[in-house]
Amino acid sequence: MSETAKITLQGQSYEFPVVTGTENEKAIDISKLRDQTGYITLDTGFKNTGATASQITFLDGEQGILKYRGYKIEELAEKSSFLEVAYLLIYGDLPTKDGLDKFQKRINKHTVIHEDMKKFFDAFPYTAHPMGQLASLVSSLSAFSPESFNTDASKEDNDLVVIKLLAKMPTIVSWIYKGALGRPFIYPKSKNDYITNFMHMTFGKVTEDVEFDPVVLDALDKLLILHADHEQNCSTSTVRIVGSSGANLYASISAGISALWGPSHGGANQAVIEMLEHIKNDGGDTEKWINKAKDKNDEFRLMGFGHRVYKNFDPRAKIIKKACDNVLEKLGINDPVLEIAKKLEEAALHDPYFVERKLYPNVDFYSGIIYRALGFPTEMFTVLFALGRLPGWIAQWLELRYNQEPIGRPRQVYTGKTERNYVDLDKR
Numbered sequence: 362m363s364e365t366a367k368i369t370l371q372g373q374s375y376e377f378p379v380v381t382g383t384e385n386e387k388a389i390d391i392s393k394l395r396d397q398t399g400y401i402t403l404d405t406g407f408k409n410t411g412a413t414a415s416q417i418t419f420l421d422g423e424q425g426i427l428k429y430r431g432y433k434i435e436e437l438a439e440k441s442s443f444l445e446v447a448y449l450l451i452y453g454d455l456p457t458k459d460g461l462d463k464f465q466k467r468i469n470k471h472t473v474i475h476e477d478m479k480k481f482f483d484a485f486p487y488t489a490h491p492m493g494q495l496a497s498l499v500s501s502l503s504a505f506s507p508e509s510f511n512t513d514a515s516k517e518d519n520d521l522v523v524i525k526l527l528a529k530m531p532t533i534v535s536w537i538y539k540g541a542l543g544r545p546f547i548y549p550k551s552k553n554d555y556i557t558n559f560m561h562m563t564f565g566k567v568t569e570d571v572e573f574d575p576v577v578l579d580a581l582d583k584l585l586i587l588h589a590d591h592e593q594n595c596s597t598s599t600v601r602i603v604g605s606s607g608a609n610l611y612a613s614i615s616a617g618i619s620a621l622w623g624p625s626h627g628g629a630n631q632a633v634i635e636m637l638e639h640i641k642n643d644g645g646d647t648e649k650w651i652n653k654a655k656d657k658n659d660e661f662r663l664m665g666f667g668h669r670v671y672k673n674f675d676p677r678a679k680i681i682k683k684a685c686d687n688v689l690e691k692l693g694i695n696d697p698v699l700e701i702a703k704k705l706e707e708a709a710l711h712d713p714y715f716v717e718r719k720l721y722p723n724v725d726f727y728s729g730i731i732y733r734a735l736g737f738p739t740e741m742f743t744v745l746f747a748l749g750r751l752p753g754w755i756a757q758w759l760e761l762r763y764n765q766e767p768i769g770r771p772r773q774v775y776t777g778k779t780e781r782n783y784v785d786l787d788k789r
Contacts, residue, residue, distance in 0.1 A: 535562035590753025665726030
């Protein structure tokens with residue numbers, strides 16, 4: 362007999378089915394609650410509400426588990442590449458060698474963006490934030506891709522839109538970076554793989570090829586893998602709810618980028634570096650700031666420690682810590698801000714206060730350090746996050762579309778004024 366949940370309202374009982382996921386997650390299906398009872402549930406922030414059933418990512422915050430399509434993040438980060446993970450998320454299975462080669466070639470065919478888009482870059486003032494530029498530029502891609510507006514598009518047509526976006530995103534991101542510096546744009550090269558091409562356009566030279574250290578390429582590749590998807594977070598839910606209206610992929614991803622821009626979401630790694638800069642400017646006394654973090658009456662909080670989802674160690678942090686150490690050692694960077702970061706990390710990993718509360722360094726802590734070591738300004742950190750999250754957003758949008766899920770329409774509990782009579786202006 363199927364498991365059910367019983368709700369009693371005003372003396373009358375109603376039963377609702379219990380749904381069990383493949384990883385034994387339990388959910389009460391209340392999709393007919395309002396029809397049967399006239400009631401809705403109130404769940405501010407949707408912390409206990411499942412908006413969809415998805416086959417893409419499994420996350421268990423209590424156990425510190427993250428899987429893409431059934432594959433552990435630790436194994437993917439060790440053995441796979443970002444492009445291979447993108448294929449997995451979007452198409453459901455790991456590619457064969459031939460399949461991955463074809464995927465890479467299809468992407469390389471579309472990496473160049475339309476020359477008219479240069480006018481958009483020129484129109485942005487020098488004060489424009491990179492995330493604002495990215496949201497605008499991704500949305501504008503639909504103007505150059507008329508097929509993206511077809512809500513009844515075939516899988517083949519949708520796939521072309523997907524390939525174009527995957528291909529053009531690194532070009533857009535690198536050009537945002539170049540534009541902020543006032544330097545000439547560098548065009549992609551079809552001979553390069555995905556990560557090398559991005560580094561070429563970002564840090565390369567117009568007149569010659571630049572060889573990038575494998576340690577650096579590997580660290581960036583891992584960072585993008587670790588950010589590729591993270592279940593139904595704020596930006597992913599935004600992509601899905603915008604997509605549920607029938608909006609095209611570019612518009613939906615642009616909305617996700619805007620959601621990611623918030624400091625409580627994708628801006629966390631930028632906040633880490635800003636905190637470290639603040640500590641440095643204050644004199645660099647890490648013990649002072651660690652004590653402030655321990656003081657419950659002090660408003661200061663260490664950024665990049667602990668996680669709202671992971672109640673144990675963030676599994677991504679374990680992976681990226683090693684890559685972070687490798688990059689810093691390889692580049693031999695002498696940066697007082699990074700020295701402060703190391704001291705804070707040491708304290709958090711061994712100080713009983715942090716260990717008992719499981720306030721370990723998370724992926725945002727290490728990613729910010731790596732991006733800084735590579736030479737990216739803090740304003741670019743969230744843009745790089747978006748570059749990594751792109752395959753997950755795409756996979757979520759496609760899943761919603763192919764499942765023919767209805768338009769998202771949350772309810773509310775109204776707490777405003779009751780009915781009032783209009784009073785003429787001259788009598789108020």
